[in-house]
Amino acid sequence: MFMTESVYASATVQPDSLYQAFAAVSGILKNNLVEEGDLIKNGDPLIQIINSAPELNADNARLNLNLAEENYKGSAAILTALEDEIQAAQLSLMNDSINYFRQKRLWEQQIGSQVQFENKKLAYELSQNKFRLAKNRYDRTQKELSTQWQQARNSYETAKTNAEDFTVTSKINGKVYALFKQPGEIVTTMEPLAALGSKDVFIIELLVDEVDIVKISPGLQVLVTLDAYKNSVFEASIHKIYPRKDERSQTFKVEGIFKDPPKTLYPGLAGEGNIIIAEKENVLTLPKSYLINGNQVRTRDGIVQLKIGLQSLDQVEVLEGIDEKTAILKPEE
Structure with a gap:
């Protein structure tokens, strides 16, 4: 006689990559941007939460960034006026330098008065100081404007991120299986707002008793019956074993994958699974x-x-x- 030894497990069908979407902030649900059954892509907006403050902060931060960028990089920037001051100081320095060294040569030839020489020297030294101060002021202002521009950009990015927190987006390509809140309801960070998962790939969640879990290994064959398909048996294989035991049910969760899945599947379809752990022929x-x-x-x-x-x-x-x-x-x- 042919004999098969198997391990019984309760079975539940679930979409692959199933997860619950939560809000990063609290507020009032403004609008569900999708409906149950809709197909979605990674990054698609799902739910909008009301809070105008982050949007206003982001808009103000954008205006401050534009102003800081105009001051630092724009055609009417503050640096342009300082560059003009440097050029004027440089021209004045060149002129005073020429006059000073000309007067110095004359004075060395005992031509002219000492007063004239001292005046030319003083004018030259003042022009040097004025040119140096203009350059220092330009360098300092450039550094300050660059810092202000960087700070404004960081503030804008932070404000924009905060505003984006009020829009819940999808993390996968898949399908919307459930929406748990309606417009006008209070949203908290502790309650799920939607359930999302794969649109066409389903897995079988099997609950195995702790006394049998040591007999299970990936790749074992599973024979699955579903309440929705009374007279059919579906083949599957063990794909993943979760190492943590559920203390309430004293079971371990095991995932199986259909070899030839039914044409129509829905999340939560229940049934039974028999995991084949040994087979032998000609036994008593x-x-x-x-x-x-x-x-x-x-x-x-x-x-x-x-x-x-x-x-x-x-x-x-x-x-x-x-x-x-x-x-x-x-x-x-």
Whole structure:
């Protein structure tokens, strides 16, 4: 006889990449921008939350950024006036330099007066200081305007991000499966607003008892029956085993993937799964109802100890203790 040993698991169909979308801020739900069943792409807006302050802050930050950029880079920038001052100071310095060195040569030839020489020298030194101050003022102003421009840009990016927090967007390409809030309702960061997942790829969530989880490994075959498809059995394989036990149900979650899925699937379809952990041909089997204390049977010669092998829901494999000719008596109830 051919015998299969399997592990039973309750099964629930869910879309792949299923997740719940939350708001990053609290407020009032202004509008659901999508409907249940809509197909969405990564980054698409889903839900708009009311709060005008972030939008106003972002607009003010944008205006400040434009002003700072105009001051730093624009044609009418403050730096342009300072550049003109530097050019004027440079021209004045060149003129005073020529006059000073000309007067210096004359003075060395004992031509002219000392007063004239001292005046030319003083004018030259003043022009040098004026030129240096103009350059220093330009460098300082340029640094200040650059800093103000960078700060304004950072403020604008921060304000824009804060404003974007009031629009919940999709993180995947997929489908909207549920919307949990309606316009006018209060939104908090602790409550989900929508459920999103893959539009055509579904997985099977299997709950395996903790006593059986050690028998499960990726790649094992699963036979799945769904309540929505009463007379059909679907093949699947184990894809992923979650290592954390659910303390309430004392089960582990295991994911399976359909080999040939049904044509129509919906989130939450329930059923059962049998995970095939061993198969053997030409085995001696016995109904479990004939067992006493899990590994004994009653024969005409008395109680016999058995060595048990594979087990299914209602059959066990007998390795030692009896053979196919042994007459087995059903235990008294």
